[in-house]
Amino acid sequence: MRCHHQAIVVVTLLVVTMASVVQLAPAVRRPTTAPALYVFGDSILDVGNNNHLPGAGVPRANTPYYGVDFPGGARPTGRWSNGYSVADLIAQAMGFERSPPAYLSLTPRSSRLVVRGLGGVNYASGGAGILDSTFAGRNIPLSKQVRNFGTTRAQMIASLGSTAANDVLSQSLFLIAIGTNDMAAFAITQQQQSDVAAFYGSLISNYSAAITELYGMGARKFGVINVGQIGCAPLQRAQSPTGACADGMNALAAGFNDALRSLLGRLGSDQQRLQGLAYSLGDLYGLMQAIIADPRAAGLSNVDAACCGGGRLGAQSGCQPNSTLCADRRSYLFWDYGHPTQRGAELVATAFYDGPVRFTLPVNLKQLMLS
Template structure:
């Protein structure tokens, strides 16, 4: 399956993909490495199955938690800037409340969970403001925002215009909406994966990733990217 970063890398004209950090050795690291890690997030505790965690509900309101994330993200980005990076693509959060996992726990299995999507929008709004702040404070760098939330809204609202017929269930998974447990080893996926928005409980299909990548690279609407798309950023 082609994930979003590889889709964009192909559009940028890369002949090969940077290696994962875990496998990089020697001077290979100087050419760039992929730090992607399943369930990794802005905060260190994100995705941990064991050990101390901060309870979202017990510690913060959604607004406060979004602010905490943005503050940490800002520090992380400034640190990367200090290492020499000058072009940044900041991806907004998609509609997690419309994922099969969220729908599996919803009342009817088809209506997106507004409580989750509302929190996503709060974060995205602050992320756009962060783009403006960093572009102002670091004028020799350029930061852009990709509106994943809006792109996925198009998938959910007008699925057939993108070739999708299934928006509320994973192609591979277990339980209601194929979203209660993610795809298991050896499990047979659906045969019409290109018609699904979601591959499993959380992740988009290759078909969805390719569309997101294309719209991130060449914005199809003014809301897809801010203040410019990846193609324009690459030409600076």
């Protein structure tokens, strides 16, 4: 692979739903379905945590053209998008203005305001993995994100009291989208096929530990997004002479998704040990299959190239101030070598929040929050 971003931040797939899926309702400032949103994951959900991490090797979306369409200033905000992210759009569907603030952006004063005013916190980090070893030292892995939430919870208890804090947490949405970077790191090491089962086992063990730990700290409602067809992102397509998807990468993601679905089923049915745990699993992989089969049905004209970038399919260099920028960003699925445009994020959020049953299991996010 020739893109220098490959070993720093990995493809995070987005997909769009079909034209029959309704648009998101306009954002409102008062939440209607939950008191708070707590966000964990990688760059599809990161809203600026990586901007506060030290080190030259940390992936950051803090230069133009990132944020070129972001409301109120057209500036880079740490979101891997031209505008709003998936986290923002799901938050808006819930009734918030946008994603809660990045955890590392909080000062002692603003942290107190967040705790007292609720709304939640975003802990996601570009390049993060389920495994601590995934691009270690360049991101905040899932286990550390969960520990950071523990700090927030302690502040909530100190401010609100244990009973009130736990009541808030039990009604809040815990949104998780992670795993893509683990797949890419595994592929880079070119491990043998015989290692795949052990790899999945490590991922599922860590994922289970994270959900169980969050449950122990008061979480009850989990919105989980699986890994999309990572082999069909521009970065992967650019490696093929014909621009075809990388079937091996897609197969790696599909196998993990099967294991993740089984894990959530087991956790959700273990009501003796995890009483009250409920979840919604968003099928990002299935959405990608649908849009590749019929791109025009989603109202998009380009689903294989990056809107902002350089080289073949715009994927051989990152989105930079001197990059080539597409003219119609609303018609592109991918913003850069593997992240959604704002339009793509809108459609993804719509599909998982209140979309068709074929893309969520056992319920969509709205139904989860109203249960």
